[in-house]
Amino acid sequence: MSQLTFDAAAAKSMEAIYTTPDVVAQRARVIDLLAPVPGERVLDVGVGPGLLALDLARLVGESGRLVGLDLAPAMVATAAARLKDLPQAEIRAGDAIALELADGAFDAAVSTQVYEYVADMPRALSELHRVLRSGGRAVILDTDWRSLVWHSSDPGRMDRMLACWDDHLADPHLPARLGPLLRHAGFEVRRVEIVPMFSPRWQPVSYAAGMIRSIRSFVRNHGQRFGLTPEDQEAWWSEQEALIAADEFFFSVNRYAFLATRL
Ligand SMILES: C[S@@+](CC[C@H](N)C(=O)[O-])C[C@H]1O[C@@H](n2cnc3c(N)ncnc32)[C@H](O)[C@@H]1O
Structure with a gap:
């Protein structure tokens, strides 16, 4: 598996994507599901650039506590600056x-969008279970890339592009097995929702x-490694540009939000 590098450049491009309307709406939904109240102690695992953590910290207020942790030093620095x-x-x-x-x-x-990078999910969920109090809530959101519908007149080439992309994740289909994983780790799954990243037409400021x-x-x-020559890649890009110009662009992928309670 070839991982993405979560460096300073990645933090910058992630911020650009995470301030698009699709992802802003996702954060609002995650907050609604988690329903944090003033005084609560909230953990954000894989805090990234800290956009969700900032909202959560404001919601729990100074009588509460927000801890955000991340494996990547550039993400820790970006989030720390945002919440300073x-x-x-x-x-x-962490x-x-x-x-x-x-x-x-x-x-x-x-x-959100973290456990799909984690190979040992039983261990990650056992850790999450351990640090939550009895009755504590968790909201976990990940993408299942099998839900992707992305228009192309060359589906074979598109499939190879996406197989290469899938390879950056430990599990590009984690949501399909997250329910049982949560139950085995000692959680009750209370709700599962689809959070779409949906561009039925080209929108220049969008997740797509x-x-x-x-x-x-x-x-x-x-x-x-996926047999994609530079010419194939250029042809894929040119086709998307042509579809955009012809107003024939279509992109849709689902994220899945799980609300669970620690038993
Ligand atoms: C796609 S970003 C999501 C960031 C953030 N949760 C959000 O939704 O805005 C994935 C983040 O997970 C972090 N990450 C990946 N594996 C991790 C691990 N094992 N422990 C902690 N953080 C991890 C990455 O460094 C990166 O910041």
């Missing part, structure tokens, strides 16, 4: 599979627009 004025927030380095946090320390936890650029740049470095 909030005394209830603490951003630190790994989802070995949380350096006390048992039962949190009332609620979120992890960001993904075209991200996938192009990822495949440039890793496409060879």
